[in-house]
Amino acid sequence: MAGKTSSKAKKSGGRPSDALTPQQLKDMYTKMNHIRAFEEKVAYFFSRGMVHGTTHLYVGEEGTAVGALAPLSDKDLITSTLRGHGHTIAKGIDLNRMMAELLGRTNGYCKGKGGSMHIADLSRGNLGANGIVGGGIPIAAGAALTLKMHKQDQVVVSFFGDGALNEGSFHESLNLASVWDLPVVFMCENNQYGMSMSRHKSINIEDLSDRAKAYGIPGTSIDGQNVFEVYDAMIDAIDHAKKTGPVLLVSETYRYMGHSKSDANRYRTKEEINEWKQRDPIAILRAEMLARNAVDEQELDAIEKQTREDIEVAVRFAEEAGEPDLDDIINDVYA
Amino acid sequence: MSTSREITYAEAIREAMSEEMRKSDDVFLMGEDVGIYGGAFGVSVGMIDEFGEERVRDTPISAAVIVGAAAQHSSSMEAWYTHVPGLKVVIPSTPYDAKGLLKSAIADDNPVVFLEQKLLYRVKGVVPEEEYTIPLSKSDVKREGSDVTVITWGRMVNRCLEVAEELAKEGIELEVVDPRTLMPLDEEPLVASARKTGRVLIVHEAVQTGGYGGEIAARIADSDAFYYLDAPIKRLGRWTFPCPTIPCWRPMWSPPLRRSPPPCEISCNNRRRNRWRHLSSCPRPEWQWKPAR
Numbered sequence: 001m002a003g004k005t006s007s008k009a010k011k012s013g014g015r016p017s018d019a020l021t022p023q024q025l026k027d028m029y030t031k032m033n034h035i036r037a038f039e040e041k042v043a044y045f046f047s048r049g050m051v052h053g054t055t056h057l058y059v060g061e062e063g064t065a066v067g068a069l070a071p072l073s074d075k076d077l078i079t080s081t082l083r084g085h086g087h088t089i090a091k092g093i094d095l096n097r098m099m100a101e102l103l104g105r106t107n108g109y110c111k112g113k114g115g116s117m118h119i120a121d122l123s124r125g126n127l128g129a130n131g132i133v134g135g136g137i138p139i140a141a142g143a144a145l146t147l148k149m150h151k152q153d154q155v156v157v158s159f160f161g162d163g164a165l166n167e168g169s170f171h172e173s174l175n176l177a178s179v180w181d182l183p184v185v186f187m188c189e190n191n192q193y194g195m196s197m198s199r200h201k202s203i204n205i206e207d208l209s210d211r212a213k214a215y216g217i218p219g220t221s222i223d224g225q226n227v228f229e230v231y232d233a234m235i236d237a238i239d240h241a242k243k244t245g246p247v248l249l250v251s252e253t254y255r256y257m258g259h260s261k262s263d264a265n266r267y268r269t270k271e272e273i274n275e276w277k278q279r280d281p282i283a284i285l286r287a288e289m290l291a292r293n294a295v296d297e298q299e300l301d302a303i304e305k306q307t308r309e310d311i312e313v314a315v316r317f318a319e320e321a322g323e324p325d326l327d328d329i330i331n332d333v334y335a
Numbered sequence: 336m337s338t339s340r341e342i343t344y345a346e347a348i349r350e351a352m353s354e355e356m357r358k359s360d361d362v363f364l365m366g367e368d369v370g371i372y373g374g375a376f377g378v379s380v381g382m383i384d385e386f387g388e389e390r391v392r393d394t395p396i397s398a399a400v401i402v403g404a405a406a407q408h409s410s411s412m413e414a415w416y417t418h419v420p421g422l423k424v425v426i427p428s429t430p431y432d433a434k435g436l437l438k439s440a441i442a443d444d445n446p447v448v449f450l451e452q453k454l455l456y457r458v459k460g461v462v463p464e465e466e467y468t469i470p471l472s473k474s475d476v477k478r479e480g481s482d483v484t485v486i487t488w489g490r491m492v493n494r495c496l497e498v499a500e501e502l503a504k505e506g507i508e509l510e511v512v513d514p515r516t517l518m519p520l521d522e523e524p525l526v527a528s529a530r531k532t533g534r535v536l537i538v539h540e541a542v543q544t545g546g547y548g549g550e551i552a553a554r555i556a557d558s559d560a561f562y563y564l565d566a567p568i569k570r571l572g573r574w575t576f577p578c579p580t581i582p583c584w585r586p587m588w589s590p591p592l593r594r595s596p597p598p599c600e601i602s603c604n605n606r607r608r609n610r611w612r613h614l615s616s617c618p619r620p621e622w623q624w625k626p627a628r
Contacts, residue, residue, distance in 0.1 A: 149363070149389065149390075172395075175395055176394065176395060179395065180392075333420050333421055334421065334423070334444075334445045334519075335444040335445050
């Protein structure tokens with residue numbers, strides 16, 4: 001059922017998310033709206049033929065990226081996925097250069113050569129998106145090994161989807177990370193489908209976090225539409241990862257749009273999509289902020305308006321630059 | 336005064352790894368059975384004693400597809416790696432090259448696939464006591480000669496050098512050129528040699544079909560060396576079959592270098608024989624060489 005989650009993480013008493021300041025809440029709200037506005041803009045550009053290749057949109061899953069990355073510092077590391085715009089924005093990014101990259105302009109992060117799935121920003125600890133399903137997981141384990149060998153008090157968060165749970169790289173990485181007690185949080189975003197394949201048809205267990213048992217590490221499933229639950233689970237997971245070793249989190253979430261731009265949504269129903277939209281992560285955060293009297297309606301509307309304006313600014317920034325020169329195509333192959 | 340001694344290929348690789356690990360704590364060794372076991376072929380013997388198990392890390396069996404497939408099926412996989420933009424591919428043929436190139440590979444900021452051939456591990460060669468490095472992407476003329484350019488790498492270099500000595504007795508001088516780094520390829524020395532001799536044979540242990548020899552042949556054919564060629568460019572690789580385990584088939588495992596006729600005759604057997612004055616002593620091929628399909 002849509003929205004069904006097990007909430008083993010919930011404990012009675014005060015949770016870290018109860019102590020979020022109004023400013024922290026506003027930052028989270030801003031990021032979630034940035035992600036949505038960015039993705040909607042990209043969808044529009046794609047339909048106009050202005051974004052090339054393919055692109056995978058994060059709309060509906062904002063609670064996971066923002067909740068998971070809010071506790072991290074710039075020094076903490078992430079690896080991302082082919083659906084990586086949300087992680088990239090949540091980790092902190094220059095939206096102008098990011099939009100420029102998607103539009104294939106020379107002022108983009110990869111000089112316009114990489115596009116949607118190849119943005120990295122080492123200055124903010126973002127080791128990059130990855131076009132290969134499960135491709136980021138061994139990189140995260142490797143980065144965590146580096147942190148451990150350097151005795152650095154940092155953590156790596158590796159995002160991947162439910163489809164990656166059946167890849168060899170997932171098993172190899174969790175096995176290695178668990179025997180070496182690496183400081184890494186494996187964050188599975190279970191958006192219910194690997195392209196068109198329902199996870200009920202691809203995985204023979206109900207609670208995906210049960211996979212953790214095979215590696216002797218903690219595994220928890222959480223409600224990814226509730227940014228507070230993600231945040232709290234992540235605080236615990238980071239603590240465990242730094243002190244003891246890896247953790248598997250499974251965030252139950254949903255993508256509103258198709259897998260990629262070629263998706264006609266034939267494998268799921270409008271009813272199912274609408275059911276999930278009832279539990280929209282941005283709406284849930286908004287309601288909670290109002291309930292806590294952290295902000296008023298006008299302020300939230302102003303934030304929303306500002307985030308849309310920020311995206312327009314990013315588009316104008318991108319349009320100032322040209323596309324890369326043809327002769328430049330053989331450059332930057334090697335470091 | 337420089338001093339040299341003879342050590343094996345495996346020892347040269349161990350020295351390169353150990354020296355770099357002494358220099359920088361960021362360098363470490365990770366792999367299957369590299370620790371107490373000392374590596375499946377004894378390459379890392381003793382390293383765990385010096386550097387400890389943090390820096391000489393045994394891994395569970397992982398990346399099984401690539402490493403395992405290559406090792407268990409005794410295949411030569413270099414062409415696969417050269418096909419990936421962004422990778423560098425190094426395949427040293429001597430202990431001297433192995434040590435110098437591995438040190439450069441460790442220092443390089445790019446991912447480098449460094450291919451060691453297990454049948455080379457016990458081969459000995461002269462290696463200086465002093466520290467040295469060999470830059471990546473620098474081809475090396477292993478033997479000068481005027482008649483036929485033989486481009487080869489890895490284990491086939493020594494075998495071609497042996498053949499070259501035999502043919503020298505018959506008055507045929509092979510020039511043996513070892514690219515050492517396949518990607519990015521230092522092309523000019525190969526082209527220059529082709530221009531000089533006008534005849535090119537490319538030998539590799541890997542299966543001929545789809546092998547890297549095809550790439551090198553194409554590059555020479557594309558270059559101005561084409562106008563200097565007296566004969567078609569020839570390739571000699573293993574025939575296309577999975578690696579046999581039965582001993583009687585073992586000779587077929589490697590390219591048919593020792594079979595009659597030797598490779599230079601393949602190259603000799605060309606239409607413009609009149610330009611082969613100095614090869615007049617070359618015996619006529621009695622065995623028609625058939626390329627692998």
